Amino acid sequence: MDLDRQAELSALRPDLLRFARLQLRDAGAAEDAVQETMLAALVGSDRFQSRSSYKTWLISILRNKIIDIIRSQSREISASGLSDDDAGDDLTDALFDRRGHWQETARPGRWADPEASFEQQQFWAVFEACLDLLPERTARVFMMREFLGLETDEICKEASISSSNCWVVLHRARMSLRTCLETKWFAGEGA
Amino acid sequence: MLSCRQATELMSQEQDRALSFSERIGLRLHVWICAGCNSYRRQMSVLRAACRRFGGGTS
Structure with missing residues (x-):
């Protein structure tokens, strides 16, 4: 070398x-x-x-x-369970009304030019900060899926959870991340 | 008719499994008429692209 x-x-x-x-x-x-x-x-x-x-x-x-x-x-992971992830429900309750429609203030907006954001170091700092906000086990399941590229079958096995539970955890992780990115990055961009 | 809440669940799951025919139709109809969910669906793709970029070493 x-x-x-x-x-x-x-x-x-x-x-x-x-x-x-x-x-x-x-x-x-x-x-x-x-x-x-x-x-x-x-x-x-x-x-x-x-x-x-x-x-x-x-x-x-x-x-x-x-x-x-x-x-x-x-x-x-499986011994300690996924109980810390109940916080995800609070977020969903805050975003939707009783009929399951977006709250007026929570409706997702257009993200202007994500590719341009990817080129900025500051974006990745925000991205990491948003990942850090996820409860530990939620983050781990999410990263197994998105960073390590494992299929949900395998993640379920590793984390000893059912597939429907796995989908719920992934859904909460994505909901939380996109809400964080929208608030901390894309909304401030004047998009 | 799907609620936005249910639609977001399907928009996450379509990243992890093949949706059934009726789920696909229901979702397509919903995002066609719902601007918020339409944006949400794009955001899901951006999120996946960001993770790829972050983990793929080209960031």
Whole structure:
């Protein structure tokens, strides 16, 4: 591995660590996963021409490490249950009236040019802050689905919940995230 | 007729499973006449794209 690659790898380390921390919510486990990823990256990194494809490759290694860790921890998740997620009902009650229609002030608006937002670092800071607001187990189920790309069948198995429960949890996570993004980002953009 | 609340449930579930024929028809009809849910559905796609971007390493 040449020096440039080595410098690139250390430069990407904070990104990898942030990605792992968000999902594992355990600094030690995140550190381990990143360490193992970087070790694995020492082999075979010369195949990559561009920095972005190199980063994608690293993330895919890291993703597998995170899945392994989550699988080994899955008994803990199911033992502690999903009871902290009842807060999701309060949000839904606030957004809809008794007939299930949007409250006047809560009706979703158009998000102007999301692609342009994706290019701004500030957007990703808000995105992470919104993820952090999710109850821990809701966040974990959501990230298994959206960041790790697991199918709901497998998530149900790992988290020992039924598929309908899994859909409810994912629905609450998405509802909460889009409400947070709309309030903290898109509404302020003058969209 | 679906309520907005039920529509948002289906709009989440369509990201995770294949909706039945009647669910698809009901949802299509609802978002056609409901601007709020129409925006919500776009927001679901943006959310998924953001997660892909965040996890795909191109952010």
